[in-house]
Amino acid sequence: MVTDLSIELAGIKLKNPVMAASGTFGYGKEYSEFCDLNQIGAIVTKSITLKPKEGNPPPRIAETPSGILNAIGLQSDGVEKFIAKALPFLEKFDVPVIASIAGGSKEEFAELAKILSKSKRIAGLELNISCPNVKKGGMLFGCDPDAAAEVTKAARKATKLPLIVKLSPNVTDITLIAKAVEKAGADALSLINTLLGMAIDINTKKPKLGNITGGLSGPAIRPIAIRMVWQTAQAVKIPIVGMGGIMTAEDAIEFFLAGASAVQVGTGNFVDPKCIIKIIEGLYKAGPDLLTRGDF
């Protein structure tokens, strides 16, 4: 018997519900030597900005207990270069490409959505309103229900592509933001982005990151992500893409039980470039029964 794990998420057909998370998988090419892109449910690109963006001063990475702090700062070559240079490589692969976009204003989000809608290779958009490492835009949008709704509305008007809105965990009540963007026209939600954190080197007495603060990811944040997916699943009707420290098929199943319809793997890619493939294989073995929401 062949197990079918395919799903349709916000109108995007996926072979299986496991995607590569934004910012951890480049534009696919970087990992293509180590992992068969055709097997992945979908690739969410590194966040694309309208104009080239330099990113934050190094160090940009610090390891913490079972996690990583990062402050990359949305380094990007800009949307034009993405379309001209990065996107053509993905033509030869049979995998949906979801473009993560990050604007400094709602107008920029709309502009990005409009430009990317012209490309047939893009299956959907993920609005990054939750990056903790930039001064303008980023998490500021994701921490306020009205601002989050405004950005979603602006993007909604600019495109017919499925819209996934990526939420920040750095809020008191994530369900308020979730409900606001659902009402504003989001087709799905992805959560969680990184948690704002900080680490200090006691020998140099300086912060470990050039940006001082950064976003925490990895297994350390998984219980928080599970809790937020579970809370949000009860508050909205649109599907949820869960993420936060998924390293194994068992971790992914925990998210499905919490109410996620699909999952994304981020930090796991750094630890093992075949992490996503192994998770997918594990889910095929587990079967669809375990990929449903728990009764609690």
Added chain:
Amino acid sequence: MSSKWRGTQAAKGTVCKTVIRRFESAPRLIPGQFVTIRCGTGTEPLLRRPFAVHRVNREEKSFEILYEIKGEGTRFLSQYEEADDLDILGPLGNGFKIDLNIKNAILVAGGIGIAPLTFLAEELVKEKINVTLILGSKTKLDIPLSAIGYKLLICTEDGSEGTKGLATDLLNEFVRAQNFAPLQIYACGPKAMLKAVAQITNCQVSLEEIMACGVGACLGCAVKTKDGYKMVCKDGPVFNSEDIIW
């Protein structure tokens, strides 16, 4: 599986060597490239650790890494004298460029920065290039070195081994003694030393930065260059010293 254990755990700061056997890509490795190794099976430490290739045996498909014990990752690895069952990713990055027309080369190593330069020295010797390797450190290093076919000059800041002084002092003398004859110059070591070397002469430097993915995806290991931020893992780790904003 035939991993050989060292047995006892070495202290922080100890220099260790591990031989990686049965690595299919070993014949493809070039000096300056690195591999990343998963140092454990759980989530502590989480990230893979990058290691420069120290020496290669292409026929036996094996290579060596030389490293200083700094934390949990290197401590885990130090337990292996030989290993063939580790999770290794590589070859990664761009190696040193060798100009076959320039018959003299000088390599400047700061401490454990000797690791990739040993491999480079051996490859240069194979190409019939005269090699002088300067190894500088604060104090006497307990590193098992065997310079075959090239000259090894050792200096320490406290004079406990070799000449007393800095590697850059020896480099200065050497460059002057060459009387402007063409030279290939390579350096690897602490950033302060690399900066000092770059001030003396243009050269190829191998840089180090904390990295997450090792394949150019996460944009974590950024280094500032005249052409904006470049990634140590994918654009480097070898750069031209004049391109770096020190």
